[in-house]
Amino acid sequence: MTNMxxxxxxxxxxxxxxxxxxxxxxxxxxxxxxTTTAYAAGGELNIMAWEGYDLNVELADWxxxxxxxxxxxxxxxxxxxxTPFLAGNPPGIDVAEYNHAYADLYIxxxxxxxxxxxxxxxxxxxxxxFDAFFDKPTWxxxxxxxxxxxxxxxxxxxxxxxxxxxPTSYADLLKPELKGRIAIWDEPTVMWPIAARxxxxxxxxxxxxxxxxxxxxxxxxxxxxxxxLIALNMGELINFMVSGEIDAVVCADPAIIxxxxxxxxxxxxxxxxxxxxxxxxxxxxxxxxxxxxTAQAFINEALNxxxxxxxxxxxxxxxxxxxxxxxxxxxxxxxxAFDQVDQMLKAGLPGIPPAASDSDIASYGDWLQAWxxxxxxx
Numbered sequence: 001m002t003n004m005x006x007x008x009x010x011x012x013x014x015x016x017x018x019x020x021x022x023x024x025x026x027x028x029x030x031x032x033x034x035t036t037t038a039y040a041a042g043g044e045l046n047i048m049a050w051e052g053y054d055l056n057v058e059l060a061d062w063x064x065x066x067x068x069x070x071x072x073x074x075x076x077x078x079x080x081x082x083t084p085f086l087a088g089n090p091p092g093i094d095v096a097e098y099n100h101a102y103a104d105l106y107i108x109x110x111x112x113x114x115x116x117x118x119x120x121x122x123x124x125x126x127x128x129x130f131d132a133f134f135d136k137p138t139w140x141x142x143x144x145x146x147x148x149x150x151x152x153x154x155x156x157x158x159x160x161x162x163x164x165x166x167p168t169s170y171a172d173l174l175k176p177e178l179k180g181r182i183a184i185w186d187e188p189t190v191m192w193p194i195a196a197r198x199x200x201x202x203x204x205x206x207x208x209x210x211x212x213x214x215x216x217x218x219x220x221x222x223x224x225x226x227x228x229l230i231a232l233n234m235g236e237l238i239n240f241m242v243s244g245e246i247d248a249v250v251c252a253d254p255a256i257i258x259x260x261x262x263x264x265x266x267x268x269x270x271x272x273x274x275x276x277x278x279x280x281x282x283x284x285x286x287x288x289x290x291x292x293x294t295a296q297a298f299i300n301e302a303l304n305x306x307x308x309x310x311x312x313x314x315x316x317x318x319x320x321x322x323x324x325x326x327x328x329x330x331x332x333x334x335x336x337a338f339d340q341v342d343q344m345l346k347a348g349l350p351g352i353p354p355a356a357s358d359s360d361i362a363s364y365g366d367w368l369q370a371w372x373x374x375x376x377x378x
Contacts, residue, residue, distance in 0.1 A: 090288035123303035132345035147284035153317030156276035159248035254316035
């Protein structure tokens with residue numbers, strides 16, 4: 001292992017690894033027990049994905065037709081994917097998601113990504129995908145395709161429209177009547193950009209100094225002190241929204257709207273003046289993948305236009321396939337300006353802090369340490 005890798009691992013592991021170690025033991029220890037014949041089509045596929053994004057429903061027919069059995073583990077944060085690799089015992093994952101901001105860390109720094117064989121991915125094409133998602137450096141570099149973007153969207157304020165009017169600013173959630181009625185999501189890729197924005201440092205994110213990071217979390221502390229809870233995952237957010245214990249989430253995945261609807265509770269999304277958090281998620285094969293043939297077939301099917309439309313509608317987000325737009329329902333087509341996708345994505349996607357820093361710019365580890373202190377109320 002190079003000195004650079006040692007330094008990166010040390011920086012990231014400053015997050016005491018308790019959450020990652022617990023997840024690796026409880027969530028993926030069982031996954032290591034499952035093996036498949038290498039390169040055999042069909043068989044068992046171990047997937048790590050966000051709750052509701054694992055294509056369990058959308059690819060049911062494909063699994064049945066190909067004799068594929070899926071074991072799916074849910075992510076509660078992006079750290080759940082890479083943390084087990086830091087322990088030196090790669091988990092048995094065949095396919096996992098990474099947020100666009102983690103591309104450089106996963107591909108070039110940690111080197112936990114196995115390149116894809118484009119000949120196995122006919123749906124990954126300029127004819128099928130919006131230009132913003134085809135062969136861009138976030139997924140394609142040095143002549144190799146490292147991951148296939150498959151869903152994109154934005155996280156923003158989610159609220160109960162029967163309890164309050166649509167917030168126009170994150171500050172609206174600090175009204176006295178909402179004391180103890182809001183929640184924060186324990187997901188760095190969502191909350192860190194928000195912390196920077198409410199502190200007036202949004203344009204600098206993620207290149208904030210350590211002092212600026214402290215200032216950002218001090219400002220975000222107003223929302224923490226106003227909140228009922230810092231939710232560990234989307235399931236917890238849904239439960240508190242459905243039970244009526246909270247009325248709004250500072251910034252959340254709109255997928256909880258669909259899941260709340262299934263429990264007869266109507267939620268809505270608001271777009272504050274400070275902006276929603278844009279993101280793109282991609283499927284990749286970790287270096288521990290031992291069922292490449294099926295993993296790549298899965299990724300290819302995830303880019304099928306009709307599958308793309310189904311998952312986008314299921315989670316209130318948007319497809320990367322331009323051909324999928326015709327399969328969306330009217331409400332889903334109106335949610336995004338699909339004729340302006342390339343322009344929207346060019347406007348910029350929030351990244352993550354540098355894995356290591358030799359200057360006063362805060363590293364990823366510095367942010368994690370500050371986030372842990374924030375959650376502890378310090």
